[in-house]
Amino acid sequence: MKRLREIFLKSSSKYSLMTWIVFISTIMFTTIVISVVLYQNFERVTLNTITSLNHELSIQADSVSNHIQEVIEISGMQTFYNPLVSRLRQAKMIKNFDVIAGIRELNAFASSNPYVHSVYVYNGRQDCIYATSDSVSDNSIRFKDQDAVKLFKNCKPEDRLTPIFRTINKPNSDGVQNVYTYIMYELNSDGKSIDNGLIINIYSDWISQVLLQTDSGSNTLIIDKSGNMIANSMNSIHDIDWKDRHNIKNILVSNNGNGYFIDSSRPEKMLYIYSKLNCNDWYLFRIAPYSECMQGLSELKEKTLSIIMLIFLMGAGISLIMLMRIYIPFNKMLHSIAKVNNESSEDMNSILKNLDFIVENALDTAQTKESYASLLKSEFLKQLLKDPVPQAENIKQNFKMYNIHLDLNNPITFLMVCGDRLDEYMKIIRDIATQAIVEGIFMNGDSILLLQSVDIDSLHYICGQIHSISNCNLVAYSKPIYEIRNLKKCYNRMCEVISFHIFYPDCPVLSESILDNKLEDNIYPVKLESDLISALKGGKSDQAKKKYDLILATMLNYRYNTIMFTFKRLYLTVLSLYKNLFGQENDESLPSTIEALDDKFNMVHNFDEITAIFFYMFDCISKQVEYNKQSRNVRLIEQLKSRIKNSYSDPNLSPQSLADEIGISCSYLGKLFHSFEGISISEYIKQVRIEQAKHLLCFSNFSIKDIANQIGFANIQYFYTLFKKNTQKTPREYRFVMRKDVKD
Template identity: 20%
Template sequence: MRGFGFYKSKKYLQRVLSSIMLSMVIVLLASSFANTYLLEKSMKRIQEDSNLKILTQLQYNFSYMNEIITHLSYFVLKDNLLIPLMFDETLPKMDLIRSYQRMSSIMDSSSFLHSMVVYNHSQNEIYGTTTNFLLDGGVTKKKISDWLLDPAHQHETSRLIPVSLEREDGQMDAFAFVVTESLKPFSRGESAIVLYIKSDWVFDSLKKMNDTGSRSQGDILMADQDGRLYSSHNIDTYQSKATQETIHTYIKNHKSATGEPSGFVIGDVEGEKSMITYMANPIPNWTILYVQSYDQLMAEVTQTRVKSLLVSGSLLLIAIAISVWLSYKLYHPIEDMLQRIRFQQPRGESTRRTEGGGDELHAVSENYLKLSHTLQEISSEHIVNKYYIRKFMTDGQMFSHHDMISLIDKHGLNIAYPAEILVCVLRLDQFQSYASHTALALKKTHSFAITNIAQEMMIKAYPCEAVEVWGDHIILIVSLVDAPATAKTDTILPILRDIQHTIEQYYQLSLSCGLSDAISQLTQLSFGYTQALQNSLYTLIFGYQSIITSDMVKENNANKRVSIPETIERKLSESLKKGLMTEAGIELEKAFSLFATFHYHDIHRAVTNLTWVIKYAVVEIMENRVTKMSFHVDYIHHIPQEKETLEEMYLALLALCAQICEGQKPSNVERNDMILETVKELIHQKYADINLSQQTIASTVKLSSPYLGKLFKDSYQITLTEYINEVRLQHAKHLLESGDHSVLDIMEKCGYANPSYFFRLFKAKFGSTPKEYRMKKSIS
């Protein structure tokens, strides 16, 4: 009962448990019924296939039997010994004896024949072969005569007709096969032979096929075109006319629905559900029926269904146990949550709400809404608090001392009075790069984290309020309650360093801090904020993660110098032009040493002016050089904007000066290559000038002839004169191959005045005189 009470009090647990249990029950029952339905359907299909195979075999047997009887009937009809018995009006004794012997011989040769009779219409006499026909005093003869000569029923010829010869109950015990010379229905005006076929010969073979299995599966019947049923045994079930009519109706309707000559239909026969398999026309106008008890056929399916339900019931019990365990496991986190939540309303109120239809989740949602409302109120109050703190910092003159005290008390701000107050400004270093490479959501996270971490670490020692301003810096208002005069250096500075270290460790962010002087009046908060913010700007001088107090920048704020001496700028420019890196570095260091003493607002202007000095020097160097320097001049102006500390600016400009001085060093290889390229270009332009020589070329390029000759020989391993002759001879060769000029004209066009000298050089170069060379080229 105690466990029941536990589950009864947990409405959500009840729903989870009932849902899981119901789902399992539905799934298990559905799968069980689906399996048995599919099994029953499969069994029907298999049984139909099996029955149709049996009936197909029976159809073949009937067809074969019908063919044998047909051939036998034609043979008998044409038998010469039986013709007198059929047609003679007066029959001699010997013909009668021979005819009877012939009939006996035919009976002995055919095991399926029950008997045979011959009707002689001329004598209106019937002759038979059976013992009953001959010895029972004419009873059998009269029965045959009445059946055969009944004018109300004309019998089809060459058809199997069920008859009763010996049974008193009128049930069929043979098939009659009437044979005449014509194909029309038999009449007593013509002679005929009637062959009686043993019904057992047909039905026993069917029964043997049916009984091949472990037990009898059903009854095999034959139905004529009127729906009458026949079998070799007296089966009371099918004797009723209503039953025969019902089976006939089932088969007729199924044939009409499917249009197939064979199939199966399920229906009630004598109050029992049965499966009726049929095949029409195994022999003309006959239908084979296979009637089976449906319950007997589906006994195994029923047993399987029962077993399946038993298994499903067992699994259901197991599923219920699992569902209880699983439901509790799923409910356990909710139970833990309910135990941890402390509701704000009284216990009685909570109980009444639960009894009114709510469950655990409803109670949690109500509590959540209440907490959410409370949180919203706290958030709104927090926003208002931060608003007033920002107003104190930026527009402190708007408030009187009394107003500020009232607002602090009203909103519960953690600012103590009367007590000295310090304002700390925490700024993100390299903020421009941070702002351009950080997502907005991450910026909000960082701002929230820095504000809370700084406040939590500072509040351990002193009352403190923290607020974020403009996204790039955090303000800490620290109240020095009962603090000694050395509190700033002994306590505040170590805490600020811990804050810097913590933020860097967790978020890889660098913070610099500006610290104001101690403030004794609340109305001076805006002044303290301005002072701390101004001090934090001097990160430009002191570098990243510095903590800057007013004493550290006192000299900078008092310094009125706004520029460096012109001598430093002039010496720096001259050193760059001369390529003297050492002197340039010394002057640059002097300049930045002076920058470090300037007021913050004058530093950027002074550094920018220095970059203009360097740029003018670079422009002048590039204008006077023969070869260009691979240097981007406009980049110089971006250095003061890209760098945030004097150290970074100094290192960037120092590297720039080193690049400029390195470019000032003369390159002998570059100079010599340029001179030689100029000489070669000059030779190719003036090769036709007779006065072109090493001396004239040296005079043109302003070099001595020996120096130019040595330089050319060292570079190309050929003298300058040999190169001139090489160029001239190549032009002469081209003119000999492609022009009609005379040899002397060609010699003059190539800068030669002496024919013998030209011929000797040409033959030494190409192995033949100019005339011979032209002749060889023309022939080839």
Template identity: 20%
Template sequence: MKIFEFYRSKKYLQRVMFSIMISMVIVLTALSVTNTYILERSVKNIQEESNLKVLSQIQYNLSYMNEIITHLSNFVYRDNLLISLMFNDGLPKMDMIRSYRQMTNILESSSFLHSMVVYNHSQSELYGTTSTFLLDGGIMKAKIRNWLLDTSHTLPTSRLIPMSLETENGQIDTFAFIVTDSLKPFASSQSAIILFIKSDWVFDSLKKMNIVSSREQGQIYIKAQDGRLYSSNHNEASSPGENQTQIGQLLSRDMENSRQSSGFVIGDIGGSKSMVTYLDDSIRGWTILYVQSYGKLMEEVTSTRVKSLVIAGIFLLLSIGLSIWLSYKLYHPIENMLQRIHLHTTGGRQSKHRSRDELHLMSDQYLRLSEKLQEISSEQIVSKYYIRKFLTDSQMFSHNDMQHLIEKHELNISLKDELLVCVLRIDRYAAYDRNTKGESKKLYSFAMVNIAQEIMSGVYPCEAVEVRGDQVVLIVSRSESDIEAIFERVTPLLRDIQQTVKQYYNLSLSCGISEVISQFPFISAAYNQALQLSSYSIVKGSGSIITSGDIRENLAGTQRSLPDTIEKKLSEALKKGQMTAVGNELEKAFSLIAAFPYDDMLRAVSNLGWIIKNATTDIMNNRVAAINVDMDYIQQIPQESETLEEMYISLLSICAKICEGQKPSNMERNEMVLETIKELIEQKYADINLSQQSIASTVKLTSAYIGKLFKDSFKISITEYMNDVRLRHAQILLQNDSFTIAEVMEKCGYANQSYFFRLFKGKFGSTPKEYRMKKSIS
């Protein structure tokens, strides 16, 4: 009962439980129905294919039987004894006896023949052999005559025609097969032989096929052209009239809709649902039907459906249990939340919401808390506004006005004790601002304000606020425990704040602490002082806590710029590539800068950057190859670096690159000169006036210098190299008979023939004429 009361009292739990339960019931039911529907469709399709195969085989068997009868009819029709019986007007008695005997022999030789009749047109006479035909007083003869000569219907030839020969109740006992001298329908003006085929021979074949293939699950019918249905159970003659009409209507509708010669249709026949498969036999004009009881056909499906429903029922029971368990698991967090809410809810409120569900109760509590939070948030916004106003524009308020505002908004600032202002700034703020998204910045600022206020408020009355995104400002009031040393515990508390923020958010904070003030209007001045002190982390390093006493030397110093001698020596050392001297001058410069006021520090470092940049420009103007130094970065160092030490290391690194880049300058220049000399010789070898002196004049160097430089580098003189180039070109031109030797000399820059011949023979071992002759012979 307790469990029932528990579930009855939890309206939301009931909703969840019933929703899951109904969903499972719907899914399981739909799955079961779908499976049985798919199974039924599959059985129908398989049965249709099977039935069509059976009907195709039956059609083949009927065609085969028809072929047998056709062969027999051709044989009979060509028999001489029977021909005379068909066409002679007056047949002798002995010929008549022979003809009858021949008919008897044919009947005895074929087991499927019931009887045989010959129709003689000229005599309008029928001749038959059976005892019934001969001894019944002409009844059988008259019946066949009336059927054969009835002009109300046409009788096809060479086809099986169902008929009642010996019975009067309409039962089909034979199939007539009319043979004439043409394939046109029988006319009374033709003589013919009529073979009567035993109905057993046709229907027994169909019945055996039905038994073998379908396990006697259905009944096979033949629908003749007149619309009558003939059953394979020939004792039933034909289907009852009502059933025949129903089958005919089903067939006609389906064949009109599908316009196909085969298919299946399902409908009511004789008060029971049946499946009719049909196949049109266009040769004989029949339609072969296979009628099956739908209930018997779907016995396995029905059994499977029952089993499926039983299994689905079992799973439904399991799903109900699972729904209850799952609903409680999903409800458990809500129950825990409700228990917490009930601890803070009055009895009156509980009874008020007892008739409503749990979500309404939590919604009401949420609205109450939201209203409360909005009130608190609004008050906090106003309080933070006045705190920021005190920090930036406190001189606009009188002491009494500020005291009144502190009391009105219940700010945690002492009204009678001394105050000081602490500024916590984020180190490397540019990188922090670049790599941190807006939402994360808000989270970090909120966290830092709360951490700072919580830690500091443990000892001193304190208000904390975030300013400009990169700093947290604390207004700290004197504690009653500070009797001798005022604010002696502020620095350790600030160190705790720094370590906590570093541990949780990996942010480094530098702090500036103002002087103690006693009047509220001085808060803005104290804030500016603390903000300026925090900037001196450029000297003290990241994460430092700075008071006015720590930078007294910087504030009292009179020197605010570097001596000209340091800047001059630095520039000269750079130009000479003397890295040791450069390092000494930079070290002197930064030791002096460390004692400057903050703004003068940045100005002095920027000036050093300009000196290095200008010296680098002069060096590159006097070099052939450039020095790989980013000139723009030199001016960005004061903004990119946080401390003087980082600025010193950056400038020292750039100076090292500049000095290192000057070492190979002479070597590069000599290589450029040598390459220029060789290029000039290659281009102007045909110039008679080309010489070492002309080349020296072109490259703006002395002849002796380039001669020594070339000789030391390539181990040959410029003149020897020039002759070597000219003789190689002369060798090529001599291979062409288009030029005379004098023309070759002129094109290669030689004016003296004997001098040219001597040089050519010395290099190639033959005179120019001999060389040309050898080349022409070869």
């Protein structure tokens, strides 16, 4: 018996030690597994996040591309079918006057759209290409842009109204300009192009600014399904190497919509992120070094391993302490058992008391049940607002499971409050409408309340009380929702109502009904934008502001997304004009990218803040235009005076001849000259000639007739009359008096 007891004691000691070793080994193994799994998950989540962001960028690029396509198609077709331009395209014989009128129409279209580089019109009957003033119109063989000639003569269906990246030589310069070319032409009954067409060349900088907003560390590309490059953030079609092209080709062959590919065969691992655009079956690619995309992941890995190791050491230490605390009493207990044959009832009572203590502690954890159930309820309601609604039977079961008191047979009213005091809002509702059924959640910074059994009068009073008592910025309410499946649609509409608050900052309560009269068409006020830009180019800030107010008044009749797109595009157009005048250095007060512009729109509480930015740019542009115009006018007047002084002997010298030589109207030149010199051009010419006549009469022996001919007077009698009018003496008397004075 004694031997058995010794064996039992030894085996118990060994068992305790083995238990500790197994426990430590389990913790170590679990630590290693967790660290590996965490790192892989971190890597996968990071890549999925980057892919998701790229997909969002592709959606934005897709939307912007569609709008650009529509704008260019509409404005291009208007020019294409313009009677003057149609005559350039189709006429077999065309008068010089019609050519000038047609080219002026092309120049007007290009100048009113700052993103247009140049416009070409091809007439196959004459084999001639007419172009805007920056390019020289000529026969197709001699036309400088031979790539455009090839596009006209080898039209392909896939090229029609599709951006084609090209490089064009700058006029009078050795430099080149990158552009995107859109070609338009008519088709005959056989589906073949007719021998005429129109090309619009768009600045690639403008397209890249609008379409491809990317970080400096990555190269963003748009590739079509055949592997041809449509756009490149590096503004060149030669900035990717053969390895990139090979990887892109393999990705296109896989025909996956979104994803990423890691190339480990290079000295520097590269990451290819891609998303498919809906327009034209294009793909958006972002190529960047893998290390840059995973920046911080290695540091996160080290920190995670350090934390896990610390937890492991703490767990090992705590387990050792617990083992010692358990092993020593347990060993004593075994020794006691070894000494006595029967167990004491007192020892059994002590063990039972310890068990009761453990059970009581376990029951205390049930206090979290209520908060956990509330959390599940909130998450389920959020899912109803974000995802498609399940079947009615499932909804009833879920409502019962999560203790949601809404009745599916009664209408629901949606209340959205810009504030986070959800419990206070629910108390206000219950105090006012005691019979009301209320469920509330907090989502994306707003408190959302779902109400039943509340009449319309009480609803208005509730909204007013919530605003006044809780001092929130805005309360919005919906029309009754009669089907639970419309809850998601209503939530999206209410988010739009909240967004409209920037246009109605003085209205603390808004109704969903404000959307009922809003038009859903995706339009853009091209004519008003053109008038606004023309006013700015003319230095007329007040006129530009009036056009802006007209655009705002017009767009307030449309849905929020259409309004935002309109003013974002208008901003980029005005910003382009601003940068052309002041250079590419960014004004810190002006957003310079799509992301910065989005942030600005999301931050404002009153659209007047956006209007203030526009008006600031209008004033700056107008002042600079006026300054530039004044400087040009001063130079023009000085050149004109110099031209008169050098050409006074020409009998044909006149205001009209000078105006024709400069290329502006005679009346405008006359008014401009008079505003600077105080006399007309004709009077100035006469003054110069009379002064020269005085000089020749004093210091030469030419006859008066010869002098008249030399200074540009073909009629000597007219010279006599004019000279006497200016000097009160005849030329002969003037010569006699002046020479006498010289001798004296």
